[in-house]
Amino acid sequence: MSDVGTKELRIVGFLCNWCSYGGADTAGVGRFKQPTDLRIIRVPCSGRVDPLFVVRALLTGADGVLVSGCHPRDCHYSEGNYYARRRLEMLRRLLQFMGIDEKRFHYTWVSASEGQKWQQVVTDFTKQVHELGPLHDKKEKAD
Amino acid sequence: MRVGVFICHCGSNIAGTVDVARVAAEARKIPGVAFATNYMYTCSEPGQDEIKAAIKRENLDRIVVAACSPRMHENTFRKTIQKAGLNKYFLEMANIREHIAWIGNDKELNTEKAIDAVSMAIAKVMQNKPLHATSFKINKRVLVIGGGVAGMQAALDCADGGLDVVLVEKSPAVGGIMARLDKTFPTIDCSICILGPKMVDVGQHEKIKLFAYSEIEEIKGYIGNYQIKIRKKATYVDWEKCTGCGLCMEKCPSKNSYDYFNFGVAPTKAINIPFPQAIPKKAKIDPNYCRQFLKGKCGVCAKICPTGAINYEMKDEIVTEEVGAIVVATGYGLLDQNILTEYGGTRYPDVISGIQYERLLNASGPTSGHIERPSDHTEPKTIVFVSCAGSRDKSIGVPYCSGFCCMYIAKQAILTKDHIPDSQSYVFYMDIRSPGKGYDEFTRRAQEEYGAQYIRGRVSKIYPKGKKMIVRGADTLLGTQVEIEADLVVLATAAIAAEGAAEMAEKLHISYDTFGFYVESHPKLRPVETNTSGVFLAGACQGPKDIPSSVGQGSAAAAKVLSLFSRDMLESDPAIAQVNTNACVGCLKCLKTCPFQAIVEDTLRSGKKVAKVIETVCAGCGVCTSTCPCGAIQLQHFTDNQLLSEVSAICQM
Numbered sequence: 001m002s003d004v005g006t007k008e009l010r011i012v013g014f015l016c017n018w019c020s021y022g023g024a025d026t027a028g029v030g031r032f033k034q035p036t037d038l039r040i041i042r043v044p045c046s047g048r049v050d051p052l053f054v055v056r057a058l059l060t061g062a063d064g065v066l067v068s069g070c071h072p073r074d075c076h077y078s079e080g081n082y083y084a085r086r087r088l089e090m091l092r093r094l095l096q097f098m099g100i101d102e103k104r105f106h107y108t109w110v111s112a113s114e115g116q117k118w119q120q121v122v123t124d125f126t127k128q129v130h131e132l133g134p135l136h137d138k139k140e141k142a143d
Numbered sequence: 144m145r146v147g148v149f150i151c152h153c154g155s156n157i158a159g160t161v162d163v164a165r166v167a168a169e170a171r172k173i174p175g176v177a178f179a180t181n182y183m184y185t186c187s188e189p190g191q192d193e194i195k196a197a198i199k200r201e202n203l204d205r206i207v208v209a210a211c212s213p214r215m216h217e218n219t220f221r222k223t224i225q226k227a228g229l230n231k232y233f234l235e236m237a238n239i240r241e242h243i244a245w246i247g248n249d250k251e252l253n254t255e256k257a258i259d260a261v262s263m264a265i266a267k268v269m270q271n272k273p274l275h276a277t278s279f280k281i282n283k284r285v286l287v288i289g290g291g292v293a294g295m296q297a298a299l300d301c302a303d304g305g306l307d308v309v310l311v312e313k314s315p316a317v318g319g320i321m322a323r324l325d326k327t328f329p330t331i332d333c334s335i336c337i338l339g340p341k342m343v344d345v346g347q348h349e350k351i352k353l354f355a356y357s358e359i360e361e362i363k364g365y366i367g368n369y370q371i372k373i374r375k376k377a378t379y380v381d382w383e384k385c386t387g388c389g390l391c392m393e394k395c396p397s398k399n400s401y402d403y404f405n406f407g408v409a410p411t412k413a414i415n416i417p418f419p420q421a422i423p424k425k426a427k428i429d430p431n432y433c434r435q436f437l438k439g440k441c442g443v444c445a446k447i448c449p450t451g452a453i454n455y456e457m458k459d460e461i462v463t464e465e466v467g468a469i470v471v472a473t474g475y476g477l478l479d480q481n482i483l484t485e486y487g488g489t490r491y492p493d494v495i496s497g498i499q500y501e502r503l504l505n506a507s508g509p510t511s512g513h514i515e516r517p518s519d520h521t522e523p524k525t526i527v528f529v530s531c532a533g534s535r536d537k538s539i540g541v542p543y544c545s546g547f548c549c550m551y552i553a554k555q556a557i558l559t560k561d562h563i564p565d566s567q568s569y570v571f572y573m574d575i576r577s578p579g580k581g582y583d584e585f586t587r588r589a590q591e592e593y594g595a596q597y598i599r600g601r602v603s604k605i606y607p608k609g610k611k612m613i614v615r616g617a618d619t620l621l622g623t624q625v626e627i628e629a630d631l632v633v634l635a636t637a638a639i640a641a642e643g644a645a646e647m648a649e650k651l652h653i654s655y656d657t658f659g660f661y662v663e664s665h666p667k668l669r670p671v672e673t674n675t676s677g678v679f680l681a682g683a684c685q686g687p688k689d690i691p692s693s694v695g696q697g698s699a700a701a702a703k704v705l706s707l708f709s710r711d712m713l714e715s716d717p718a719i720a721q722v723n724t725n726a727c728v729g730c731l732k733c734l735k736t737c738p739f740q741a742i743v744e745d746t747l748r749s750g751k752k753v754a755k756v757i758e759t760v761c762a763g764c765g766v767c768t769s770t771c772p773c774g775a776i777q778l779q780h781f782t783d784n785q786l787l788s789e790v791s792a793i794c795q796m
Binding site: 008010012017018019021022024025027028029031032033034035036039040041042043044045047048049050051053056057060061062070073074075076077078079080083087111112113114119 | 212213214215238240241242243245246247248249252253255256259260263645648649652654655656657662674675718736738739762763764765766768769770778781783786787789790791793794795
């Protein structure tokens with residue numbers, strides 16, 4: 001059982017090292033409780049996230065994918081998150097053509113000091129994915 | 144491959160909500176894992192020895208430590224395995240404390256999550272390649288941004304340590320807020336008397352290159368090698384020729400220029416030297432008020448200047464400086480009084496801010512140190528101080544304490560009594576916050592020796608009645624309403640982030656918090672470092688601070704720079720992009736997306752065009768890797784294979 005009330009789902013998070021990974025650390029240090037479904041992968045920059053990583057995760061077992069980076073204009077590498085924003089926005093619009101609800105994917109910006117915001121992001125996204133239910137059980141039934 | 148896995152209890156921090164023994168047992172079942180154990184404090188010396196011993200005993204070649212955040216201890220454990228003979232990139236950390244143990248109460252779920260985190264780390268570490276750092280030369284010059292007391296201290300300490308310093312100050316003179324203060328608490332020492340000599344040192348030090356009235360235009364580069372573009376704003380006075388005699392200021396007919404130095408307490412001339420002790424002591428024209436600029440005719444200063452320094456045609460100038468490290472000391476700002484509508488905003492001339500009152504007290508201020516009401520220039524007899532004017536007020540977005548107001552109010556109450564012996568001061572306060580050597584004694588002195596009446600409660604309204612200002616508030620100790628007929632009201636307006644703090648952070652690639660204050664690397668143990676190596680913080684740009692703390696941080700930042708520069712070479716991070724020339728098709732999309740211009744076109748001996756990474760310039764963001772259509776350019780340590788192995792570890796249908 002997940003904290004959300006139903007069986008735990010699989011959510012993969014790609015977090016940039018400088019902002020959002022630090023934000024998740026700050027949330028931990030502040031003991032801001034969160035649902036436990038999320039599994040975090042650390043990347044140097046949200047610009048490192050290849051949209052195909054998201055697709056791969058969703059196709060091979062994830063029920064939701066979250067990408068979080070530095071706020072626009074505050075990227076540790078100047079402009080990596082601008083590339084991320086363009087690519088991920090494009091991906092979001094393409095997901096439906098793969099038969100995947102775009103609500104299973106979310107990208108956002110959380111800075112290293114925003115522990116509370118991180119708690120909110122994780123809680124909201126987990127809830128959103130749980131409302132959709134598991135991705136792959138459904139697919140198996142359809143098959 | 145023989146992976147060793149170490150699960151840390153971190154006392155009860157992790158073990159309290161994660162079944163560490165089970166995590167270790169599950170890790171043992173994963174193919175490739177030769178050894179897994181759990182340990183009380185892995186980061187302790189015996190804990191690290193345990194890792195080293197296990198590497199030898201079990202013949203391990205990859206290590207996973209599941210403990211706190213890698214942002215905390217990755218370096219610690221990298222050094223540990225390096226000492227045991229492994230390449231330091233054969234380490235992965237699973238963050239089971241901040242990301243798991245501390246954010247969930249369900250031990251069962253936490254343990255499952257921790258097992259996943261460890262599986263991901265194991266999957267990644269098995270893909271890791273040995274990487275070797277290269278070293279590069281560092282430019283041993285330092286840029287200090289901000290010439291307040293923190294910045295000056297940092298600049299002087301660096302310069303005395305033998306470094307060349309570039310000091311950039313955006314106002315026409317160094318000194319910052321401290322130069323505007325009359326006295327300092329708790330000694331009631333004269334502020335400019337103790338700061339003045341430091342300012343002179345900054346102006347005269349042969350190792351300090353001072354750019355006053357200048358701003359940072361652009362910052363490029365990385366630790367050890369920064370290129371800084373500095374905008375020298377047009378002063379319309381040739382500072383090479385200006386002697387600071389002040390004749391122009393005397394004769395200037397435009398008398399209603401806003402006085403930034405005095406926070407608008409009284410107007411100044413359109414051409415002015417901000418204050419008598421200014422360093423550099425040079426005049427500057429404010430084109431928003433100068434008749435020559437507004438009406439196209441006047442030219443009085445040009446006629447009167449004995450050295451012919453006036454130049455109305457002057458333009459901003461951009462200069463480039465090269466440095467190896469940066470100290471940011473951009474200070475703080477003060478809350479706009481207009482937000483405090485219950486206190487009349489700025490509608491009532493006799494309701495002023497603490498810093499304005501400071502200028503009224505100051506002998507070099509516009510009233511030559513005579514306290515007078517701005518409305519009718521009479522001497523006030525009843526003065527009310529309102530602390531927390533904006534501070535600790537969530538409704539206006541300043542939930543924090545500004546830190547130094549309680550102390551300066553006590554000081555101003557004492558000085559008021561010194562200036563006007565038959566005056567009575569009232570202080571409305573929420574709490575008296577006076578931690579510091581001699582601080583609490585000082586606030587007591589204000590009450591007991593100088594008769595300041597302290598009223599615990601907030602002020603709800605300030606309004607005029609005849610010539611007086613009525614201050615209405617609560618006395619929460621007596622449980623009554625209070626109304627005081629005041630001649631003058633002083634608001635201790637909240638300390639906020641300096642103007643343009645966010646833009647500066649973006650230029651520096653450092654983080655700032657919700658309020659605009661810069662974020663240090665660690666709140667307890669790395670107070671002057673930032674997460675961007677080579678950039679250090681000093682003073683109130685990191686959060687409200689009083690003078691001794693700012694000076695302490697200035698020196699601390701200088702010590703960090705000096706220790707950084709004690710080496711001639713720095714080791715570069717080898718986690719940078721690498722091109723597989725066999726796979727590269729020479730489309731050069733990576734060249735266009737690289738934020739650092741670290742990729743160039745190269746021609747192989749066969750004549751094939753490929754991308755090439757300039758190792759010292761690459762910062763390791765990986766934008767190129769996710770751009771490359773054929774996976775030819777790979778960010779080391781974060782390759783497609785490494786990241787996808789993590790995905791596969793947790794996404795198995």
